[in-house]
Amino acid sequence: MVYCVSDVVDQLDLSAIESVYEEEDRGQPPYHPRTMTKILLYGYCVGVFSSRRIQKRLAEDVAFRVLAADNQPDFRTISDFRKLHLKALEELFQQVLRLVLEVGAPGGGTARRVTAAGNADSADSGSFSCGGWRKYAASGH
Secondary structure (H helix, E strand, C coil): CHHHHHHHHHHCCCHHHHHHHCCCCCCCCCCCHHHHHHHHHHHHHCCCCCHHHHHHHHHHCHHHHHHCCCCCCCHHHHHHHHHHCHHHHHHHHHHHHHHHHHHCCCCCCCEEEECCCCCEEEECCCCCCHHHHHHHHHCCC
16 A cells, blocks of 8 residues: 555645745755655555654654655654645545546555544445445545
8 A cells, every 4th residue: 555655646736735845945955745745645544643653653664664765754744744734635635535536446444534633534344446435435425
């Protein structure tokens, strides 16, 4: 799933997020917005929503380390990125859902819907095929 998330985020239009950093001249350069988006999206996919827990997984979990290119942003950086770009991230998650519906989702496991507040609703199912994802999305989730 980690490579799937990476590939999906690489296809997204992140111009709303990236434009914030184009003129930044002070201090250390920030972590790349695409990298931060991958970390957050993957965290949401695997049920890790807290910026502190994401930071911990960046140190311990190979999948998170792959997405972060072995960088380890601290929890404040992750939290600040999420707060600063909340509206744009909501729109990106809608893009991801549309992409998943177009190409089909991998089967297996539990599907999660993340609300704007960072809460997750779980849709328990043994297997979610592309048709399962369509039914899930069409049911108003």
